[in-house]
Amino acid sequence: MTQKPVVFIDGEAGTTGLEIRERLAPLPVTLHSVDHAHRKDPAARKEAMQAADLVVLCLPDDASREAVEMAAELGDASPRILDASTAFRTAPGWVYGFPELEAGQAEAIAIAPCVANPGCYPTGAIALLRPLVEAGVMDAHYPVCINAISGYSGGGRSMIEAHERDGSPAFELYGLKLEHKHVPEIHQHAGLKRRPVFVPSVGHFARGMIVSIPLHLDDLNGNVSGEDLHNILEKRYAGQDHVRVLAAEPKLSAEALAGSDRMELRVHANTQNRQALLTARLDNLGKGASGAALQNIRLMLGLNAA
Ligand SMILES: NC(=O)C1=CN([C@@H]2O[C@H](COP(=O)(O)OP(=O)(O)OC[C@H]3O[C@@H](n4cnc5c(N)ncnc54)[C@H](OP(=O)(O)O)[C@@H]3O)[C@@H](O)[C@H]2O)C=CC1
């Protein structure tokens, strides 16, 4: 009998770590943990890394960078790494953990030593934009503006605690310096040459997300209709379990996919006004974090039949 691969989740008590742990429970892997009291003890974490085939980092960015340095010090005993933070998503040498990104991406993830799990907002934005840029319909210099709303679990333990006490706003725009940490990732992996404007917001609901991108159809190439955009996305994601391209709806609730690992893409168009709105709906903790992490873990450990 072959041995089960050993997985260590560094940050397993956090919001993302706990969700990954739950999703791993039914899979043929051995989970290696560090005693809660020692969860920030570098020596204990390094020992756990040494015992693991795969380390999943569910930590703030700086702690992730430290963990990667720690793993590198193990030399030949260094485990493979899946990082859920923002730290390495545009870093050379790291594979971007979005299996649906393009042909060959899932295969690249399967053999990569280091994989960066995508951000929640970028997952929606890149899924909508990249196929249009690659099809030549959207110029890479198009002035893209992205609006998004997330459930408060997107802000991790501290934001969850703040919202679950009294007094958190029902709806809040943030990132108003227009330098949110996800912009470089969207810019690079969507294939854009011009930096997009990104306006995130958070609502007083636990989980769920909508990313929406308004477009002027006359500023796209090839005199395209909303139906053409839908067809490009539909063809691109045909056969993908986690990404569905669906018909436009009159209304969208951000919470509808809470608890799911799927993402829904739609094109809402007004033919007469030559305008369209692209939308991606997902769970920030599902396809936006732990669900995507599980897709990557399965690929990295060859567990897709399990
Ligand atoms: N929440 C979300 O929707 C998403 C989050 N992510 C990313 O996942 C990562 C984790 O986020 P999230 O789970 O939300 O955050 P949380 O704050 O909920 O969890 C972070 C965990 O890391 C622990 N931790 C902090 N510093 C260290 C350290 N030096 N060594 C070991 N453990 C440490 C924390 O412990 P303690 O609480 O005791 O300090 C906590 O358990 C972040 O990089 C985030 O960007 C990615 C996609 C979506």
Ligand SMILES: CC(=O)N[C@@H](CCC(=O)OP(=O)(O)O)C(=O)O
């Ligand atoms: C509501 C909220 O605060 N959301 C977080 C994004 C979620 C996150 O930190 O995760 P990833 O970078 O790993 O996707 C933020 O805007 O910083």
